[in-house]
Amino acid sequence: MRNALLIAVREFLDNVQTRGFWFGILLVPLLWLMASQVPLILARKGTPTRHLALIDATAGERLFDVVLNQLKTAESRRELFHFREWVAPRLKSGQALPAVDKQPQAWSKLQEDLGPLMKVDAGRFAPPAPLNRLVALPSELEWRGNLSEFEGRLRDWMREERLFKPVGVDEEVPLFAVAILQDGPSSNAPPILRFWSANQADTQLQDRIVDALSRNFRSREYSRLGMDPSTIAQVEGSQAQLMSFNPRKAEGEEQVGMADLLRQWAPSAFVYLLWIAVFSISQMLLNSLIEERSNRILEVLLSSVTPLELMTGKLVGVAAVGAVMTLGWIGSLVLMTFWTLHTAGAAAMAADSIANRLPLELATLLLDSWLLPAFVLYFLLGYLFYAAVILALGSTCNNLKEAQNFTGVIALLMMVPLVSIAFIPKDPNGPVATVLSWIPPYTPFVMMNRVAANPPLREVIGTLVLLLLSDVAVLWGCARIFKTAVLRTGQPASLVQLARWVLGRD
Amino acid sequence: MSTALELRHVSKSFGRFHAVQDLSLSVPAGSVYGFLGPNGAGKTTTLRMILGMLSPDSGELSVLGSPSAMSVRNRVGYLPEEKGLYSKMTAASVIAYFATLKGLSSTRANQRARELLGRYGLGAFADKKVETLSKGMGQKVQVLASIAHDPELVLLDEPFSGLDPVNQEVLEDILVDLKARGCTILFSTHVMSHAERLCDRLIILGGGRGLFEGTVSEARSLLPIRITLETAEASPTLEILPGVHSMEAQSSNRWRLELEPGASASAVLEACFERSLRLRCFDVQDPDLHEVFVHLVGPSAREAALR
Structure with a gap:
């Protein structure tokens, strides 16, 4: 032996x-660390700001503001997410962060409200650079009201991968996308989004705009049909509640939670x-x-x-x-x-x-x-x-x-x-x-x-x-x-x- | 003198191939024993049977008084024909590792490893990884690994192969030192000069059988003594010289004589003087081990090589 x-x-x-x-x-x-932390790090600083130009070529209702509001709301949510990450370790011991509101609240307001609950040396939160920034088109891409003529110029400009200096930005940047909002084929048809971008892999931005346009169109249609859009939004927002129970668990504790899912997949x-x-x-x-x-x-x-x-x-x-x-x-x-x-x-x-x-x-x-x-x-x-x-x-x-x-x-x-x-x-x-x-x-x-x-x-x-x-x-x-x-x-x-x-x- | 190792009528076959047939040998304790034979003669199989790695089909073995080498394995050292060491270990640690497997404590094994490396010129390489050593150095390390536990019996399979002349001398020194300590050494070799210089006794194997067993001089006596003889006058009468088996004339006054087994060259010289032959040359050539080896195994080895 x-x-x-x-x-x-x-x-x-x-x-x-x-x-x-x-x-x-x-x-x-x-690998575990990378799998858990990299998406967070990327969310914090990874993706550089993307510059988007928006052209509202519709004749009727102005859709520009609809899209703008949607992008602003998304940006507020993102700032709030980062703020919550930042604030959690800076709260005084025993203090809890309030649950996320459905309606996003500006982080600056939340910071004021949380002031007394935070540690003395917490400092001030610096919001991350925006994910998407709406900019005016460079002068050579000026919108002259003719779509095919504009798209011809745009295609050449974007193919050359040129840089430009938008108003309010200190450096030369590429144009990530140009979104052209167009009326639908008939007055009752939803609008069309013509989205020009060399990056077709990341569809988040175009999905977000389409979502804003669709919701706006549905709301307008509800009104036209004599229905109250806010009531409908409320009704559409409701969802059946799921309560999952496992009969094998102890009596009174049958409800399935995250721990159970973890137990199943771990x-x-x-x-x-x-x-x-x-x-x-x-x-x-x-x-x-x-x-x-x-x-x-x-x-x-x-x-x-x-x-x-x-x-x-x-x-x-x-x-x-x-x-x-x-x-x-x-x-x-x-x-x-x-x-x-x-x-x-x-x-x-x-x-x-x-x-x-x-x-x-x-x-x-x-x-x-x-x-x-x-x-x-x-x-x-x-x-x-x-x-x-x-x-x-x-x-x-x-x-x-x-x-x-x-x-x-x-x-x-x-x-x-x-x-x-x-x-x-x-x-x-x-x-x-x-x-x-x-x-x-x-x-x-x-x-x-x-x-x-x-x-x-x-x-x-x-x-x-x-x-x-x-x-x-x-x-x-x-x-x-x-x-x-x-x-x-x-x-x-x-x-x-x-x-x-x-x-x-x- | 007691016997360190004895084989009695040992045979081993692999399927239809008879690797060793009815082999008997006896190695006196404290002696150096040569194990000679061409490739495929059954040397490695015999060594493996001695070590207990293979069981003989028939016959008996006695290793240091035990029927199985496994029960006395800590008293036996072994160097296989094909040399190899753990390349990532250091020279000292690899020697110490094999010594601990032979029963030495870790501390003692380390001491022995360094002591041996120092004694045989490898002290500076004790902490070098085996992979950085030259082939000759690695081989010396392996020889040292096989003797680090002070074995009573050492079995060395072709220990000289692959060594340069200087390292061959070092290895001979190691064997001489081991013998001086009373260790019994059995080694196989193809180089007859090593066997002649080092062996007290030897066995010559061929086709799995023992063809000869005895001392070096007994082996030499298997072949006749040859004499080259040259006289001043041409065509003297030589037929009546004693003990001459055959005679080959190389010129009118020069002959090559081959004596009968057991005949002595001095008797021939005396007879020449008695007949008042005026000798210009009388050169006695004792047969060497190489000739004996070729004489004994030559035909079968050549056959095997051509097969």
Whole structure:
């Protein structure tokens, strides 16, 4: 056992002393951080102000103001969002931010109202640069009342990607878009928006204008038909209230909230982790075995240790590497959660926003549920299964190229649980999930994904026992292959030969 | 003298291929034993059976008094034919690692690693990664890794291959030191001069069988002594010289004689003087191990190479 331990320690140190290993550990939280923070950072400062020119070519009702008001309202909302982000950590302890009003309130007014609740050194909020700024057209694009003539000039001007200096702006800027408002084909038809922009990917601005025009047109039509637009707006704004209940929850607490949704989908994240962990450390194991085999180090090792000690040492060493890796990932997730909690401030937590409640819900879920213990259990059992197979197959190959023929097949088989991640939470106790749970190589991933759905106890125990037995059988068979194949040279073994080795007939 | 290693009628086959057939040998404790044979003679298979990595199909083994090398593995050192080390480990740590696998404590193993590296000229490279060492240095590190635990029996498979002459001398020094400590050494080689210089006893294998086992001089005695003889006068009578097996005339006064097994060159010289032959040259050529090796394994090795 001492030798197995020595091999495990070397295996562990050999892997954790590489830069690639720590890069791999850092990469996952880094991706998480990017996924959660980048959109926020982009929302704060990322997108530069876009300059828009608006031409109202309609004959009847002036639509210019309609669009202008819509853009102003959107900008106010955005400023308010940033203001709330800014103000949350600056509130005195015990103070909560009021809920968002449906009608946006100017942040300057809100800052005045909140004055007494804020810390003394809170300072003043600086609003972000506007997302869209309405500007007058450059002189050479002056609107002369002829649409086709104007659009001819506009097309050439925009194609050249020219810069200009709008009134009130200190620098030369490109023209992001020109919106031309045109009457519909008949007096009762809605207006037309002719939106010229080189950027067709971001449709937010054109959607916003179309929305403003449509609402204005509908309102006018309601009036024309003798209906009160405000009453209709009120009626259209009403929506049925959804109250979702889960009969499996404790009496009186059946209502489904965000925590329940999180509980339903969080296992999927753990399945991803499980999959990445099992897949990557199995690869580490294979690389290490192939290195020892191609360098003939195995021969020296086997003059000192038995094949079983060697196999055990390698399995344990690489399992420890996997444990550090996954602990690193989970630890960083927990740390990030608490960091978010800390930076958001206790005051912000009282506010009823999903973004603010998420870290707390996540922390509660991690600490109070079966997720972590299930992850550890299924990681170990899943790893043993795949690692034993990888070791056995790797022991028959002379180099990585030969081994990749086998690992390609294993990777294909491992794609099944990866694909199942998305649909199992929607029907966690359905027939597909149940059948997959009983296939030992898939049991760890599928059962991990079902853990929040309280699968029947007999299935939990049954699949676990089957997985355990499969692990024992696979380890036994693979140890026999390993023992026979590890010093062999020449062509990789055929499946028939592998079977003969398992049965001890060679 | 006690026996460190003994094989009695050992055979091993892989499918239809008979790698080792009815092999017997005995290695006295404290001796240097040569394991000679062409490629495919069964040397590596025999070494693996001695080490317990392969089980013989028949026959018996005794390694340091034990039927299995695995039970005495901490007293045995092994250097395989194809050399390789963990490239990312340092020279000292790789030696220490293999020594700990042989039962040394971590502290003692580290001490031994540095002591050996210093003694054999690699002290400055103790903390260098193996991947930065030259091939020769790496090979020396591996030799040191196989002896760091002070084994009683060392099995070295082609230890000299790939080493330059200077490093070959260093390796010979290592073997001499080991022998002086009382260690039994068994090494395989293709270089007969090493075997002649170092071995107390040797075995020559061919086609999985032991073709000869004994001392170097016993091996040499397998081939006849040759004498080149030149006289002042032309065509003297030489037929009556004692112990001459065959005679080849190279000119009217120069011959190449081949003696019968066991015949002595001095007896021939004495007979020449008795017959008052006026000798201008009397050159005795003892057969060397290379000739013995080629004589014993030549036909089968050539056959195997052509197959």
